[in-house]
Amino acid sequence: xxxxxxxxxxxxxxxxxxxxxxxxxxxxxxxxxxxxxxxxxxxxxxxxxxxxxxxxxxxxxxxxxxxxxxxxxxxxxxxxxxxxxxxxxxxxxxxxxxxxxxxxxxxxxxxxxxxxxxxxxxxxxxxxxxxxxxxxxxxxxxxxxxxxxxxxxxxxxxxxxxxxxxxxxxxxxxxxxxxxxxxxxxxxxxxxxxxxxxxxxxxxxxxxxxxxxxxxxxxxxxxxxxxxxxxxxxxxxxxxxxxxxxxxxxxxxxxxxxxxxxxxxxxxxxxxxxxxxxxxxxxxx
Amino acid sequence: xxxxxxxxxxxxxxxxxxxxxxxxxxxxxxxxxxxxxxxxxxxxxxxxxxxxxxxxxxxxxxxxxxxxxxxxxxxxxxxxxxxxxxxxxxxxxxxxxxxxxxxxxxxxxxxxxxxxxxxxxxxxxxxxxxxxxxxxxxxxxxxxxxxxxxxxxxxxxxxxxxxxxxxxxxxxxxxxxxxxxxxxxxxxxxxxxxxxxxxxxxxxxxxxxxxxxxxxxxxxxxxxxxxxxxxxxxxxxxxxxxxxxxxxxxxxxxxxxxxxxxxxxxxxxxxxxxxxxxxxxxxxxxxxxxxxxxxxxxxxxxxxxxxxxxxxxxxxxxxxxxxxxxxxxxxxxxxxxxxxxxxxxxxxxxxxxxxxxxxxxxxxxxxxxxxx
Numbered sequence: 290x291x292x293x294x295x296x297x298x299x300x301x302x303x304x305x306x307x308x309x310x311x312x313x314x315x316x317x318x319x320x321x322x323x324x325x326x327x328x329x330x331x332x333x334x335x336x337x338x339x340x341x342x343x344x345x346x347x348x349x350x351x352x353x354x355x356x357x358x359x360x361x362x363x364x365x366x367x368x369x370x371x372x373x374x375x376x377x378x379x380x381x382x383x384x385x386x387x388x389x390x391x392x393x394x395x396x397x398x399x400x401x402x403x404x405x406x407x408x409x410x411x412x413x414x415x416x417x418x419x420x421x422x423x424x425x426x427x428x429x430x431x432x433x434x435x436x437x438x439x440x441x442x443x444x445x446x447x448x449x450x451x452x453x454x455x456x457x458x459x460x461x462x463x464x465x466x467x468x469x470x471x472x473x474x475x476x477x478x479x480x481x482x483x484x485x486x487x488x489x490x491x492x493x494x495x496x497x498x499x500x501x502x503x504x505x506x507x508x509x510x511x512x513x514x515x516x517x518x519x520x521x522x523x524x525x526x527x528x529x530x531x532x533x534x535x536x537x538x539x540x541x542x543x544x545x546x547x548x549x550x551x552x553x554x555x556x557x558x559x560x561x562x563x564x565x566x567x568x569x570x571x572x573x574x
Numbered sequence: 575x576x577x578x579x580x581x582x583x584x585x586x587x588x589x590x591x592x593x594x595x596x597x598x599x600x601x602x603x604x605x606x607x608x609x610x611x612x613x614x615x616x617x618x619x620x621x622x623x624x625x626x627x628x629x630x631x632x633x634x635x636x637x638x639x640x641x642x643x644x645x646x647x648x649x650x651x652x653x654x655x656x657x658x659x660x661x662x663x664x665x666x667x668x669x670x671x672x673x674x675x676x677x678x679x680x681x682x683x684x685x686x687x688x689x690x691x692x693x694x695x696x697x698x699x700x701x702x703x704x705x706x707x708x709x710x711x712x713x714x715x716x717x718x719x720x721x722x723x724x725x726x727x728x729x730x731x732x733x734x735x736x737x738x739x740x741x742x743x744x745x746x747x748x749x750x751x752x753x754x755x756x757x758x759x760x761x762x763x764x765x766x767x768x769x770x771x772x773x774x775x776x777x778x779x780x781x782x783x784x785x786x787x788x789x790x791x792x793x794x795x796x797x798x799x800x801x802x803x804x805x806x807x808x809x810x811x812x813x814x815x816x817x818x819x820x821x822x823x824x825x826x827x828x829x830x831x832x833x834x835x836x837x838x839x840x841x842x843x844x845x846x847x848x849x850x851x852x853x854x855x856x857x858x859x860x861x862x863x864x865x866x867x868x869x870x871x872x873x874x875x876x877x878x879x880x881x882x883x884x885x886x887x888x889x890x891x892x893x894x895x896x897x898x899x900x901x902x903x904x905x906x907x908x909x910x911x912x913x914x915x916x917x918x919x920x921x922x923x924x925x926x927x928x929x930x931x932x933x934x935x936x937x938x939x940x941x942x943x944x945x946x
Contacts, residue, residue, distance in 0.1 A: 479669075480698040483669075494685050
């Protein structure tokens with residue numbers, strides 16, 4: 290009897306182990322070889338042996354800090370805009386108009402279908418057309434303001450649109466995991482007004498979804514090149530491409546660095562999202 | 575109303591229960607609500623007396639949940655009004671209704687532990703932290719979970735979660751407690767013990783309670799009065815014993831407990847019915863058919879006698895052992911099946927296929943128009 294029951298359990302394990310190892314190795318090679326090659330390329334200077342010059346020079350290079358800060362600022366603003374737009378929208382959809390969900394899902398998926406190049410061409414046309422026709426109205430100043438090179442709001446808006454599919458997916462998955470209606474009603478029967486109920490009962494349970502939405506948006510903005518380049522701004526990704534012509538080694542070093550930073554952030558956020566807040570009223574032993 | 579069950583409201587002096595002056599009267603008047611083409615409530619009138627536990631019983635889709643949600647403020651009636659202590663609260667938003675609610679599904683806030691869940695309402699009311707904690711701990715003790723305050727909902731069993739939910743609903747000392755099938759997600763054993771616990775707490779606190787259920791046993795065993803609903807209307811509202819013994823309509827008779835229909839013939843002249851070879855008085859008003867008519871006599875299994883007899887008019891088609899009794903299903907000559915409960919020790923000769931004689935006690939019987 291024991292033999293009979295043990296066999297089927299053991300067999301798939303034995304059979305799949307070599308496959309698992311093979312697939313894992315293949316995947317690891319696929320990801321790690323280019324990465325390792327990049328690292329070797331940055332530290333192996335022909336004729337001088339190994340050194341970290343490429344990395345130490347990054348900080349001194351013209352344009353590094355401003356472009357990085359611009360990208361970080363854009364990322365923060367984009368996250369704020371897209372979350373302020375999508376969190377109330379998805380929650381309202383759950384509570385009030387579940388039938389509209391497929392419509393919103395399709396609308397939010399559009400940026401995946403429309404290529405960025407077409408998207409940016411459209412934005413470019415509007416930006417050119419607007420000032421010509423609106424030169425005598427206060428809207429003219431708006432067009433100037435959104436293209437302020439110190440902080441191009443038009444990029445925030447564009448990135449927010451491009452982040453919609455990811456943010457929508459993340460929030461939708463988060464909301465699917467909780468019973469929003471019951472939580473809101475429970476909070477309301479406990480004397481919380483609707484905004485309070487959403488803030489205190491629903492949002493805290495969406496923490497994981499909010500974090501992953503923010504992270505995806507962050508990664509998207511940090512690596513976004515097409516829109517920024519074609520509209521003539523110079524955030525981090527554009528800067529990396531610009532310097533790669535003159536300082537190939539350093540541009541790869543910067544890429545490796547930004548990859549590492551992104552990974553660390555991901556780990557950090559994953560850790561943060563998975564942990565539960567300790568209670569404020571009870572001791573932990 | 576002059577029924578004998580007015581003693582159900584807790585007396586002010588009985589075992590230290592709070593004076594019924596605290597407890598609220600809830601009145602639902604002519605509530606109507608339709609969702610698209612379906613009518614959930616079709617003029618519901620119901621009064622819940624101070625301090626009583628009233629069970630709203632009915633098949634799914636009869637509007638009982640809609641009625642409760644209206645009382646909680648989550649739904650709004652198309653017409654009609656809701657009064658608490660004579661005050662119209664129809665337009666008052668849910669969070670100012672002063673009604674605690676326990677939901678069918680587990681509704682604890684997953685990000686808060688049991689203590690913080692119970693304290694949630696107090697936090698919304700800006701009660702000071704120290705007072706909040708002591709009151710929440712007190713409530714957890716009341717539901718028997720004093721040692722589980724630091725557990726998160728996912729670390730608690732279903733029964734424990736519903737207890738915490740009950741404590742949370744009671745935290746703001748609501749005037750009305752609303753229970754929306756709070757036991758339906760639990761397994762049988764937990765359901766039984768929690769049922770008793772809810773009843774004990776409700777009586778101890780003397781809080782006016784509306785309890786929704788589709789389980790008639792739950793309703794009959796817990797409630798002071800049971801209101802049976804059907805298609806958005808109230809069929810009957812009475813004490814459990816009365817509901818069982820004197821159902822006002824055929825629907826109530828068949829929904830509450832088991833009822834068999836035996837064909838009979840009604841004689842309108844003296845309000846008697848001929849059934850199983852006897853003439854029995856009709857209980858209540860006979861259906862207005864004018865003259866004689868074919869009717870069904872409604873009989874509870876325990877009031878039907880079954881004796882083995884060679885020349886019997888029925889034949890046993892099945893038996894099921896219920897412990898103290900055996901439920902015997904008998905087919906009559908015209909194919910009608912009736913159920914009867916026979917004490918287990920008398921059920922020996924009543925095997926499937928045995929011819930039997932059915933007998934009714936000499937009491938007025940309920941009749942209903944013949945169903946095809």
